[in-house]
Amino acid sequence: MSQFFTLSVLTATLATAIKFAVPYLLASLGETIGQRSGVLNLGVDGIMLLGAFGAYYTVLETDSHLLGLAVGLIIGLLMGLLYAVVTVFLHAQQGISGIGIFLFGLGFSDLLFQELVGSVKPVKPLPTLDKLPGVGGIFEPLVDIDILGPLVFDHDLMTYTAFLLVPVVTWLLNKTTFGMNVRAVGENPQAADSLGVSVARTRFIAIMFGCVLAGLAGATLALQLAVFQHNLTNGIGFIAVALVYFGAWQPRWVMAGALLYGLVTATRLRWQSLDIIPQGASDIAAMTPAIITILALVLLASRARGPAALTKPFTRH
C-alpha cells in the first residue's frame, strides 16, 4: 500500500481518473439536457458504440482525429434524429425504445467492425496538449510542472472540451431562452405549450444535443483507447444515464459523479498493477461505483426531484 501513497503515483492516478471520467461526463451532460426536457434516453450506450466505431474507423482510414470526432458527432446527430422521431412524434415508451437503440448500436457497430476491420488494429491515440502538431512545444514545459503538470496540462483536447461543457451546459439550461424552454417542457409541458413554446421542437433539439454528446463520448472513448472492439463501452452509456440521477440533474454534480467513476476505475487499475490487491479484490472493487450509485439514489430519491414530465410523452388536449 505504501507504494501507492507516493506523490507521483497519487498524481498519476488522479490524472488517469480525469481522463477516464471524460466519456462518462460527455454522455451524461448530454443526457442531462435531454432529461431536463422530459425525455429519458436509455440508448446512450448504443449511440456511444456507433460513435466509437465511426470515429475509430475514420481515424484508421484517414489518420485524422478531427475527422474522426466529426464522424462521431454526425453519427450522434443521426441517431438523435431517429430517437427524437420515435419518442417525440411516435410517443414510444422511453424505457424500452432506448433499449432498442442500445441493441441496434451494439449489433450494428459490431457488424461494421467485423465486416470492415475484422481484427483489433490500434490507431493513434488522441494527442495530449504537448503532442499537438504545431503548438505542442508551447505546452511541453507546463507538463513538467510538479503535480499541476500531469493533472492540468497532460490531457487531450476532448478532456478540456468535456469539462468546459459543464459551465456551458449550466449556462445553456439556466440563462438562455432555449434552456428555459427545455426546463419548462420538462416540468409542465401543458403550461409551456399554452404559452406558445413548442414542446415537440424543444424536446427534439434537446434530444439532438444529448445524442450528439453521446456520439462524441463514444468517439472520445475509442480515440483515447485508440482501439475498437465488440461492446467497447461495456455499459458506460448506462452508467452515464444513472449519473444524471446521481447528480440530481445539475451539471456540476453530474461531473462529480463522472469523476467518482473515473477515480474508482483509475485507483482499482493502479492497485492491480502495483499488486496491492489481487484480481479478486479488484472485481469486488469494480462493483463499488454501482453500489455507491444505488446508495446515492436511495439518499437522493427523497431530496432531489427530477423533471416532473420525465418519460411522459406530450399530447396536446
Added chain:
Amino acid sequence: MKRLVGASVPLLAALVAFLFGAIMILALGENPLSGLAAMFDGAFGTGDRIAATAVRAVPLLLVGAGITIAFRANVINIGGEGQIIAGALLSTVVALTIPDTPKIILLPLVILGGLIGGAIWGAIPGVLKAYASVNEILSTIMLNIVAVQLMNYLLRGPMIDPIEVDGSRIPQTERLTDNAALPTLIEGTRLHLGVPIAILAAIIVYIILWRTPLGFRLRAVGHNPDAARAAGISVERNIVKALAMSGALSGLAGVTLVFGSESLRMVTDGGSAGFTGSAGFNGIVAALFGALHPLWTIPSSFLFGALLTGATELQRELQIPNALAISLNGLIVLFVVSSDKVREWLARRLDSSTGQPINEPPSADSPPDQVATTSSGNDPETVA
C-alpha cells in the same frame, strides 16, 4: 378490420426490420434471398437445428414471461442480465455443494436455487422502488453491473475449477455433476427439459396473471395504483412481488444456460453477454413482440430463437457477422414501441372512412399504455 390492423402492426414492424436486414445483406454484397434461405436452413434445416432453435428460445421465453409480469404491474425490469447471472450462480453453488445427491432431488434443488437467486436480484430493485422511490430502471442497470462483477469474482476465485488454479486460470467452474444436468429429451439432439419447463412457466404466468387474486392485484397496481390502494391493495408489496417473480424467471433462465449447456459449467469472459448471450435484453424484445402477453411470448421467443440460430448459419455460410441479428432486434424494438401511434393513426383513417367512433375502450388484454409514466420514482407524493 380494426382488430386486424392492431394485430398486423407488430408484424409490419418486423417486416420493416427484416427489409432493413435485407438491405444490409445486399450492402455486404450478398443476395438477401440466399441470406434468408441460409437463415431458415440454419434455424429449421435439420431436426438438430430445430432443437437448437428451441434451446435458444428457452432463456428468451423465461425472461420474456418475467418481463410481462413486471410490465403488467407497471414496472420496467431491465435487470434480466443480472437476474440470469444471480440465478445461475446460486444454482451452480447448489450443484457444487451437494454434487452426490441423487438426480431426483438435486435437479429440483438446482432449479429452486436459480429461482431464488433471480428472485433476490429482482426483489432488491423492487424494495428500493417501493420503499425508497428509487427508479427501477436505474437500480436494475446498476445491479446488472454488480452481478457481472460478482460472477467474475466468484468464477476467478472461490468457485474456480481446481484444475485452473495452477493452470491457465480460465475463469470457469469445474464440470458440474451430471446429476444436475437438464435431461436430454430426444437422444442425439440438444433438446433438453428446459424447453417444456419454459413453455410451462409461460402458461403458469398467464394463469397467475389472469386467473388468480395475486395476478388481479398485480394488474390492478399496474393499471391504476391509486385506485388499487383505495381498494386496499398494497402497492408497495405488489411492486416487490412483481419484480421478484420477474427476477425468478430470469434466474431460471440462468439455470438452463448452465445446466442445459454441453460443457455443463459456468464460464465468464468478463462481461455479461459472454454468459447470457444478451438474453436479458433479447427477452424484452421477445415479450414486446408477443404484445406483453405470456402466451404470445411463446411463439415470439421461438421466432427470435430462430433468428439467433439462423444468424449463426448466415455467418458460417455467407460470412455475414451474426451481430446482424442483434441490430435487427434493436430495430424491431424501436418499430414495435413506435407502432402504437401508427396503429392509432391507421385506425383513425379507417374510422373516418367507415364512420365508427374513434375511441374504442382498450381491451383487458391490451398492453398498458405508457408503462413508463409512473415509473420515474419521482412521483409528486413521494417528494419530501
